[in-house]
Amino acid sequence: MTRVWDIPVHDSTRVRDVRVATEAAGAHARLDGHRTAVAALVATELATNLLKHAGGGRLVIQLVGHPDPGAPGHAVQLVALDHGPGIPDVAAALRDGFTTSDASLGAGLGTCRRVSSTFDLYSGPRGTVSVARIGQDPDRPSTRPAFLTGGVNVPLARGEHSGDDWSSVRAGSRLTLLLADGLGHGPKAAEASGAAVEELRRVGHLAPAEILRHLHPALRPTRGAAVAVAQLDTEAGELEFAGVGNIGARLHSDGAWDHLVSHPGIVGAQFPATVPVRRLPWRPDSLLVLHSDGLPSRWVPPEDPGLLTRDPAVIAATVLRDASSAASPVRDDTCVAVLASGPPLGRP
Ligand SMILES: [Mn+2]
Structure with missing residues (x-):
């Protein structure tokens, strides 16, 4: 699982590269067409956010195991890194349907969190780091692993x-x-x-x-x-x-x-x-x-x-x-x- 797609995102042409790489990673992880499309949607949103809010950044795409060690299956992991100003109100940004402008066609971070198997982010004055994992199984375990x-x-x-x-x-x-x-x-x-x-x-x-x-x-x-x-x-x-x-x-x-x-x-x-x-x-x-x-x-x-x-x-x-x-x-x-x-x- 050492195959990695490390894509700098500094202009809109790179959003397509991110989507194509995510689809390839989905095939490697043996996700079905639906979950691969979900991964591509989340990747597109994260890449678009890098351009819109952070002046660019980097998307690192790779295959990982489940975060709960021992749980079966592989997931596509999307890591978005930037040195932008940070998200002023993370809770609001993660609300489903939240967008920064009415004209936005973006899915929003709330959607990313809802459709990913796991989603988390950290935002501070040095920028934002978001990690989404998209596995075949969209359902989260009812009990959180210790x-x-x-x-x-x-x-x-x-x-x-x-x-x-x-x-x-x-x-x-x-x-x-x-x-x-x-x-x-x-x-x-x-x-x-x-x-x-x-x-x-x-x-x-x-x-x-x-x-x-x-x-x-x-x-x-x-x-x-x-x-x-x-x-x-x-x-x-x-x-x-x-x-x-x-x-x-x-x-x-x-x-x-x-x-x-x-x-x-x-x-x-x-x-x-x-x-x-x-x-x-x-x-x-x-x-x-x-x-x-x-x-x-x-x-x-x-x-x-x-x-x-x-x-x-x-x-x-x-x-x-x-x-x-x-x-x-x-x-x-x-x-x-x-x-x-x-x-x-x-x-x-
Ligand atoms: Mn080495």
Whole structure:
């Protein structure tokens, strides 16, 4: 699931590109014609809003799993990022039927939220980040999952494939988030990180260090990858973390951010003799960010509590947007994945 469409939206011709890419993503996700049309409608609205309200921005389209780890099916994820002035009244903008002008033909954000499987946004003085997921099943679960994962994965220089990948699986009380950065970038790197994601589905019942040990032979035919594994025991309220190679990890807990450090090595090539494991309590406000080294190591974690309770994919995309700038562009594929206790998803 490393195929990504990263489309800059600075003039109206790009709205069509966004629609066409979303239809292609819908086919990859095996959505039917109706749900693909829904995805295209939401993508068109988000792209149009970038032009109308933010002076342009960027639409990142990719396939993701369900935000509730373990729930079946794939979804098309649409991430709209901008550096505009922000939405002055988010609640009003999300009301169904709300438009900023009578002449607008736009569906409105309220419609986007209603027709998407999940929809959430964060708007502040640095701009707006919106994330819509459109799966085959339009119905939201009646009970919100207690823990959610989400992420965004962007290839270097708008390539088609990211060499990074992330995934989450659930096995009993064990919820595991994995992020892998294949050596180099492009399709060969994607093969390595994809192998890690694939193998995780078979070994999600194991502890993080054991998972990494199983990934090593699975990745041997590939270039190898840096991989970090974080596992939350949802009953014990404990997080276990282990990483091999350069994957960044920060844990927000009790109002402060802590670094979780990976061990040097390459899964699939040079596996360390011992893999240090870190165990930490998971608190109600705990939030974990894993990221590849495409994100500058000096990135500043967000403090706004208004952001930290959003959909994990909104948090991941906001971190990605705010960590890079025109003056210091990213030099590699960049993937950010977030694990959080269940914030509101979709309808409030
Ligand atoms: Mn990389």
